[in-house]
């Protein structure tokens with residue numbers, strides 16, 4: 113017998129679609145994987161059907177093979193079962209009485225569950241990277257360290273996870289949850305151990321994760337974000353899937369006017385600039401962060417030139433679904449994933465010649481500044497935060513707050529939307545650095561800022577549009 117699968121209910125992953133092709137070929141496909149099989153006997157076809165609709169024990173499945181194909185069918189059955197497992201297509205479930213206690217669902221090839229005997233006297237603890245969340249109507253246990261997720265089908269499975277926040281032996285778990293037999297518990301803990309959700313602790317109740325210098329330097333949210341926004345450690349669709357098409361309208365390329373107080377900004381003569389500008393290599397080589405400002409204030413004209421060269425809309429292309437253009441896109445001086453250009457620029461003006469202090473929004477379609485407020489407690493707090501981040505003694509002349517209209521990107525992209533936004537923010541940072549260098553201004557990018565504070569100051573909804581980056585700008589002190 114195939115001992116690895118004994119006592120488990122085997123099933124095919126729910127996300128797999130099975131379709132028949134020509135010449136008895138069968139395709140298994142999900143949003144991220146596709147496999148072709150040939151040569152299924154009647155017995156194997158029945159087994160696949162059962163695996164797809166609820167599953168069965170290895171014993172029950174081999175009974176079907178015996179009925180349909182006879183004993184001669186067993187080698188083929190075990191060959192395919194092993195192949196499905198190697199490809200990460202098979203889920204394992206543990207029962208508690210007639211109910212499912214938990215199901216182990218692999219994400220990718222090479223990560224099927226393998227039964228290993230547990231030391232029942234050892235103590236185990238939950239990994240600090242494991243977390244439970246709701247998916248549909250199920251609780252799932254996931255971890256960015258894992259190549260599988262575990263569905264906690266029964267509350268007793270969730271109770272085990274709760275208890276394992278502290279190091280626990282099987283015995284201790286059983287004292288708390290007497291309905292769980294040692295046998296069920298061992299198999300469930302086997303899932304957890306195999307997926308890396310729990311680890312054995314040493315005499316001092318320390319688990320290997322805590323000794324590991326590499327893992328120590330990963331924070332939970334960073335590792336989760338890394339795992340979920342790259343391919344490999346999850347089974348979700350990735351890229352431009354347009355999952356809200358026909359359900360939610362995409363956002364327009366630029367925002368509606370935010371204020372009636374609008375001032376047209378200076379537009380530089382680009383032809384003249386391309387003749388007179390510093391050479392590209394010089395700009396690139398001279399670029400640096402500058403945190404010392406001249407006494408002479410930066411002017412509205414300089415700010416106009418800076419914004420025009422960094423962030424104006426050069427061309428706008430309206431959506432044309434019949435021609436395959438599903439949403440409005442624009443071209444700006446800097447590139448942006450999917451040409452969504454979700455980044456919005458807000459400016460906190462502290463000192464700028466010809467511009468009153470206060471908070472402004474840059475409208476890139478008309479190249480105008482929209483005044484949102486004068487200097488208030490919130491806008492001063494924005495300037496103070498930037499001053500602190502850059503280690504300045506005084507408030508910066510201008511702080512630039514880059515916010516993202518998240519749904520511009522999330523409407524199209526799946527799994528990577530937020531990571532795209534941060535990449536786009538980096539791209540805009542560098543464009544600002546280069547333009548500021550070419551204009552002899554003092555630029556500095558900032559790594560932290562208060563997203564809630566900008567929302568309060570500019571009247572934004574945190575979930576719709578909030579700050580993802582900050583930058584400070586002024587006139588460079590000449591030494």
Ligand SMILES: Cc1cc2nc3c(=O)[nH]c(=O)nc-3n(C[C@H](O)[C@H](O)[C@H](O)COP(=O)(O)O)c2cc1C
Pocket residue numbers: 399400401402501502503541556557558559560
């Ligand atoms: C994403 C990013 C975040 C940054 N965060 C800060 C910051 O919070 N405070 C600061 O003073 N400088 C910050 N900087 C500027 C860096 O300190 C600076 O780029 C680095 O020291 C190299 O110096 P250089 O820009 O003069 O080449 C940041 C730069 C980047 C690209």
